[in-house]
Amino acid sequence: MSMENLLDQPFVHWMSSGAQDGDIVLASRIRLARNLEGIPFPQRANGEQLSQVVSQLKSSLCDLNSNEQSDYMFIDLEKLPLLERLVLVEKHIISPDHAREASNRAILVKQDTTVSIMVNEEDHLRIQCLMPGLNLVKAFTSANQVDDIIENKHALAFNEELGYLTSCPTNLGTGLRASVMVHLPALVLTGQINRIVNAVIQLGLTVRGLYGEGTEAVGNIFQISNQLTLGFTEQEIIDNLYSVVKQVVDHERTARGGLYADTTDMLVDRVWRAYGTLKYARSISGQEALALLSDVRMGYELGIINEGSHCNFNELMVITRPNFLQKMSDCPELSGNERKKLRAQIIREKLTNKD
Template sequence: MDHILENLLSEPLTPWLSGSGPEGEIVLSSRIRLARNLKSQPFPGRASTAKLGEIMAELKAVPAELMADDGHDYAFVELEGLSTLARYVLVEKHIVSPNHVADPKNRALIVRDDASVSIMVNEEDHLRLQCLEAGLNLTEAFTKANTVDDIIESKHGLAFMEHIGYLTSCPTNIGTGLRASVMVHLPALSLTKQMGTMVAIATRLGLTVRGLYGEGTEATGNIFQISNQVTLGRSEQDIINNLNSVVKQIVDKERMARSLLINETPDVLADRVWRAYGVLRYAQSLSASEALALLSEVRLGIDLGVIDEALPAVFNQLLVTTRPNFLQNLSGKVALNQAESNKLRAKLVRLSLHGN
């Protein structure tokens, strides 16, 4: 299954980041993550090297078990066999967490050929199963995750107690073990200084708002991840319904903020997004954070019909290709220094915009 890994590392877009799906101009993707542990083994944080090896050996059977059910190809990738660069490309593509690749020994990835299903082996839990869909599509992502979970549970005993639910390393995941999240692009709320209010409201409703790569990361490019905080005592459907409801309200607020910008300050907005477009179109050097900030404003201009010289799909593609590790991998060089990276990023952006 080397072609699966090769495609993951080289292709800029995965289907769930295509820009399609419900509310796709604001909600980039939906994710369902399930935390699971084998009942016969200690949690990864308490497991010896030998035990972690046993867990890896048992879970190598999972790809074949999943392939027999849905017809897709799956790969089992041992992280220790990947270069540091390749591991962090997977982080930038939201296939694995930063924590998972920090110490690759006895850790692995199980991934479907379209990257919509990926399973981290021996991260904080034995299994961190995630399913991703384009747009606001949590129900479809949960259906897929539930199917994969049922197949794994039918073949491997999982740690579960009737009166508690699934047992996990972190107490906040006990119960359903479910973390539902959406990735949203909220430039208008940021420009109109309303994000602080939105974050406070989401927090009061039991949700958490994080940056582009989840916990501990910044909201680069006005992209945020919104997810549930608690799993114990709540059903999967309750968690999904609550998140869906709040996200729809945030989407409505973002649209209202966009209307405010285009109706009350159209000249200011036009000047801002065209300046951003001009910099991206002609810049000879761009840092990663600068590129995302400018791309966010250009995407806003595209969505509002101010800019008609680029397609929305370009924004989604450049979200990946301008990231430092993907760019490094794309260059084919052993290493890029900061100046070389910034120069190559600017060239890539210019070519992408020129082609549209």
């Protein structure tokens, strides 16, 4: 994938269909927080020190690309306008925090977009692997391979008692943050979501919105992740998250089945109304689009609608976001109304092309 395709094409690997529990689990992510030894953490480092981190990580390109199946791009965030950085956030390539500050920041991205390494985010580097469906083990294996390559080349901040040293104390130890992005419309519709979220939190996990910490759960999409890394092995963290997510998936499937059995006409009507609005609307907001896409995706999974696909609706999640829309347009800056019209037009075309 070229730099242009990375920014212009909505599809990335985590949107692929056919993965385990892909009807409910959109993607699995493993993120490893690491820091270079002898250099202050990004919040305390000066410009020269941050630049040194960028240079050192850029020098890892040859090592990362030594495997014939790997092909990484180095992207200097200072050379990307804010709009393009925010597009990368909407595609889950980088975090919102990484996009806001571009000075002495960079990313290394694998061509298939499964791996991205954020340089000078909260830590010197954050190795992220994103896989479709419930695929935590494969994501960890991939992220761990990258971690080994980096650690063979660079001395990392590590303490025998505390493990990997990180900017945030909650990441001490393994530095591992595992998360799963789930679509839970039936639990929301049946009013069970608060009980499920509270139960998940009591099990030592956290629940966040579409783009992680500090974001809303729009489109009935939530991220479930571990809270602590110190005192746990990587396997324990992954096993615990996997077990809890499987229970959440079972609850969502049960809720969907109950909705379909108890309120068939109402549910079918809701799904087709959502589909009809998306297919024929001439103006639509981002929030409304995601809410309607959520209903349509559930309808697809329940067999109410036979048009479209997982990839189709996952792509629309990105296409309907404000920054991606702006990037697609020929206008220097879209007004709110122009954005709503363009969003509706693109959704109509996408759905029509799949009929």
